[in-house]
Amino acid sequence: MQSITESLNKQQAQAVTAEPKSALILAGAGSGKTRVLTSRIAYLLQQNMAHPSEILAVTFTNKAAKEMLARLQNMIPINPRAMWVGTFHGLCNRLLRLHHQEAGLPSTFAILDMSDQLGVIKRVMKANGIDTEEFKPREVQNFINRCKEEGKRASEVYSKFSKDKAYIQIYAMYEAVLQREGACDFAELLLRAYELLSRNEMIRHHYQERFRFILVDEFQDTNVLQYEWLKLLAGLGEKNPPNAVFAVGDDDQSIYAFRGANVGNMMSFVQEFRIGEPIRLEQNYRSQGNILDAANALISNNSERMGKNLWTDAGKGEKIRANRSDNDFDEARFVCSTIQEYIDKGVSPEDIAILYRSNAQSRLFETELTRRGIPFMVYGGLRFFDRAEIKNAMAYMRLAENPSDDSAFLRVVNVPARGIGAKSIENLVDFATTNGISLFESMQYIRGAAANKFAAFKEIIDTLRVAKDEMPLPAFVDFTVEKSGLRNMYELDPNGSERIENLQELTSAAQGFIKEEAIDTENSDGTAVENLSALAGFVSHASLEAGENQAQVGQDAVQLMTVHASKGLEFDIVFITGLEEDMFPHFRSKNDKKALQEERRLMYVAITRARKELYLTLAEERMLQGRSFSSYPSSFLTEIPGETLKWLSRNPFESRYEAEDEDSWGSRSGSNKNYSSSYRNSSCGGSTKPSGHRFASNVPEWAKGIIETKKEKLQTQKIRAKQNSDSPYKAGININHEKFGPGVILDTQGAGDDMVLIVKFKTGGIKNLLARIAGKKITIL
DNA sequence: TCTGCGTCTTTTTTT
DNA sequence: AAGACGCAGA
Numbered sequence: 058m059q060s061i062t063e064s065l066n067k068q069q070a071q072a073v074t075a076e077p078k079s080a081l082i083l084a085g086a087g088s089g090k091t092r093v094l095t096s097r098i099a100y101l102l103q104q105n106m107a108h109p110s111e112i113l114a115v116t117f118t119n120k121a122a123k124e125m126l127a128r129l130q131n132m133i134p135i136n137p138r139a140m141w142v143g144t145f146h147g148l149c150n151r152l153l154r155l156h157h158q159e160a161g162l163p164s165t166f167a168i169l170d171m172s173d174q175l176g177v178i179k180r181v182m183k184a185n186g187i188d189t190e191e192f193k194p195r196e197v198q199n200f201i202n203r204c205k206e207e208g209k210r211a212s213e214v215y216s217k218f219s220k221d222k223a224y225i226q227i228y229a230m231y232e233a234v235l236q237r238e239g240a241c242d243f244a245e246l247l248l249r250a251y252e253l254l255s256r257n258e259m260i261r262h263h264y265q266e267r268f269r270f271i272l273v274d275e276f277q278d279t280n281v282l283q284y285e286w287l288k289l290l291a292g293l294g295e296k297n298p299p300n301a302v303f304a305v306g307d308d309d310q311s312i313y314a315f316r317g318a319n320v321g322n323m324m325s326f327v328q329e330f331r332i333g334e335p336i337r338l339e340q341n342y343r344s345q346g347n348i349l350d351a352a353n354a355l356i357s358n359n360s361e362r363m364g365k366n367l368w369t370d371a372g373k374g375e376k377i378r379a380n381r382s383d384n385d386f387d388e389a390r391f392v393c394s395t396i397q398e399y400i401d402k403g404v405s406p407e408d409i410a411i412l413y414r415s416n417a418q419s420r421l422f423e424t425e426l427t428r429r430g431i432p433f434m435v436y437g438g439l440r441f442f443d444r445a446e447i448k449n450a451m452a453y454m455r456l457a458e459n460p461s462d463d464s465a466f467l468r469v470v471n472v473p474a475r476g477i478g479a480k481s482i483e484n485l486v487d488f489a490t491t492n493g494i495s496l497f498e499s500m501q502y503i504r505g506a507a508a509n510k511f512a513a514f515k516e517i518i519d520t521l522r523v524a525k526d527e528m529p530l531p532a533f534v535d536f537t538v539e540k541s542g543l544r545n546m547y548e549l550d551p552n553g554s555e556r557i558e559n560l561q562e563l564t565s566a567a568q569g570f571i572k573e574e575a576i577d578t579e580n581s582d583g584t585a586v587e588n589l590s591a592l593a594g595f596v597s598h599a600s601l602e603a604g605e606n607q608a609q610v611g612q613d614a615v616q617l618m619t620v621h622a623s624k625g626l627e628f629d630i631v632f633i634t635g636l637e638e639d640m641f642p643h644f645r646s647k648n649d650k651k652a653l654q655e656e657r658r659l660m661y662v663a664i665t666r667a668r669k670e671l672y673l674t675l676a677e678e679r680m681l682q683g684r685s686f687s688s689y690p691s692s693f694l695t696e697i698p699g700e701t702l703k704w705l706s707r708n709p710f711e712s713r714y715e716a717e718d719e720d721s722w723g724s725r726s727g728s729n730k731n732y733s734s735s736y737r738n739s740s741c742g743g744s745t746k747p748s749g750h751r752f753a754s755n756v757p758e759w760a761k762g763i764i765e766t767k768k769e770k771l772q773t774q775k776i777r778a779k780q781n782s783d784s785p786y787k788a789g790i791n792i793n794h795e796k797f798g799p800g801v802i803l804d805t806q807g808a809g810d811d812m813v814l815i816v817k818f819k820t821g822g823i824k825n826l827l828a829r830i831a832g833k834k835i836t837i838l
Numbered sequence: 839t840c841t842g843c844g845t846c847t848t849t850t851t852t853t
Numbered sequence: 854a855a856g857a858c859g860c861a862g863a
Contacts, residue, residue: 478839621851
């Protein structure tokens with residue numbers, strides 16, 4: 058115990074050795090937050106207050122989780138296996154895998170990332186004839202995610218606005234599709250896990266008994282659902298006292314409201330868990346005085362803070378330096394030449410960071426650094442698991458794992474090209490939606506030219522399904538790349554060599570995964586325990602932990618990243634770039650007081666990343682989406698005390714009278730107006746497509762039946778139909794279908810469970826119905 | 839069915 | 854500026 062607390066300051070020690078009940082730690086930037094968290098766990102274990110299996114620790118990134126474990130193992134010798142440490146998403150995934158049955162999911166459920174999710178939404182909308190011009194899939198996606206983050210299913214959302222009503226209907230259809238495909242999007246992981254716990258008393262009590270100590274990092278970034286999940290797990294209102302929740306957060310660093318984070322959770326936590334007084338960590342061990350003064354001054358412009366003032370006993374240090382260049386190219390040149398000077402003086406590149414508000418800004422710095430031969434690393438660019446070739450290979454593996462994963466199916470059914478074109482796929486999708494089965498299963502019912510093509514694809518997937526149980530994961534990855542034809546495809550592509558390398562890298566990733574994350578059986582106490590197969594683990598790993606490791610690869614390099622990505626990191630020398638009004642703060646935030654305050658917190662985060670030296674840079678003119686704009690300096694610059702700041706260029710806030718005429722300064726926003734009004738014209742006025750129906754609850758126009766084209770096929774079908782003499786369904790019989798109404802059976806094919814009815818409905822369309830499914834909905838007239 | 843070309847949109851941030 | 858998407862022609 059001595060060793061754990063001995064080098065802590067008073068407040069830190071107070072937090073670490075607090076009584077084993079719930080507590081809130083308000084930890085300012087650079088105040089030793091991670092240290093306190095890990096020390097707390099070490100303390101609990103060492104004092105025998107807790108057994109490792111009783112500890113649940115939630116972080117926001119996988120990186121943070123890993124770091125926590127690593128530091129912990131440095132402090133005390135323990136086997137971290139028994140603890141649950143991870144992100145909300147990772148832990149929920151784990152919970153759902155263990156209890157998939159109770160959660161209503163197949164053990165092999167797929168995890169959809171953002172682009173998969175968008176794809177499903179587009180598919181759902183198309184299948185139901187919803188105009189994607191009028192209802193933008195992106196907005197639908199946001200709507201759905203927002204609902205889920207508030208814990209609401211489609212049936213629980215109400216709105217009087219017609220647009221919302223439409224969204225709600227799409228949400229409902231989307232829910233149904235996900236359920237059928239056995240897939241979860243990110244928010245679904247949380248919502249499902251929440252529902253699992255709240256509905257299943259046994260499971261809930263089990264985990265409530267188990268996790269007596271819950272530690273939460275970055276508590277200010279939790280959303281409504283996550284907080285509810287925590288309350289459930291802690292047994293608030295059920296258990297007296299509830300489990301000890303040790304929440305660490307900083308309201309001033311809340312920068313994820315845009316994705317549903319709710320700072321209000323901190324206040325609620327204090328009330329609901331009856332926290333007396335939060336423990337404040339205000340001594341900053343990171344930054345020099347000037348930097349800290351600037352950060353404090355800036356953030357004091359925000360209202361509704363919990364209140365906290367960072368101090369340091371380090372000296373004032375260098376003044377912050379500001380520089381305004383003529384344009385963005387010059388800005389990049391200024392930043393990089395300054396970096397060059399530091400490197401020449403012996404500073405190592407990895408201690409230098411370039412921060413920007415949005416990803417698009419990185420390009421100029423990249424080219425300039427390349428030109429100078431300075432090594433650099435871009436965080437959060439295209440992530441390894443987001444690369445097309447990797448996603449393709451993963452899709453094959455997902456299908457091997459879970460053939461009803463339609464997203465994966467659609468991604469690779471014709472990659473490499475197998476002559477399965479849009480039309481065949483459309484037919485297949487129609488058949489699948491009409492009958493409510495997966496695309497994979499539907500393949501066998503397709504006749505005609507496409508049948509052989511589908512059979513070839515099915516053969517590949519079937520082979521993979523067998524292979525996955527017969528070889529170790531890395532070998533299976535390799536086999537997949539081979540058998541799918543992806544390797545061959547990229548080998549034939551003259552530009553494919555990098556993709557081949559990446560696919561090779563995927564095999565090593567699988568190897569690394571096995572080594573590091575070795576998935577083991579849980580729970581010695583006999584509750585529902587299930588082994589996650591290595592493949593299932595790897596597949597979800599690819600969705601959930603996409604590429605955070607790659608950042609560590611390029612060791613000694615200048616670090617480039619968005620301000621968001623920089624949270625939790627620190628560097629000797631930091632450049633905050635693009636400090637222009639409408640850029641940072643971003644123009645989409647400027648008319649919303651709350652959003653503007655979040656921008657300010659973002660700036661606060663950026664400033665507090667710096668240990669020794671801080672540069673603030675901006676440009677008068679900047680290329681944006683192909684156009685050039687002039688701009689005002691960021692209003693945040695005026696909130697930084699003059700005595701901490703030194704302008705290397707002319708100070709744009711002095712001598713305003715001699716500044717350029719208003720026109721050139723204001724033209725950024727002027728042009729913007731033009732831009733948005735012309736945008737409006739095109740989307741409101743000149744819509745070329747008639748935006749007629751919103752919901753075609755009946756038959757989608759494009760659904761024209763599958764087999765009507767070829768006469769010869771009809772012939773063979775007629776022969777088949779004769780074999781079905783024991784079935785009540787025969788050509789020529791009139792029927793009525795619950796959903797599609799009256800119709801006549803044109804033909805049948807197949808027999809028994811596989812029997813398909815080809816029905817012409819009065820409403821116009823010809824549909825192919827699987828007899829065993831449609832049977833319940835059909836009456837013979 | 840596939841390919842290439844032209845048009846349109848986009849990004850603020852991410853588990 | 855770059856990527857997604859749709860369309861037309863091979």
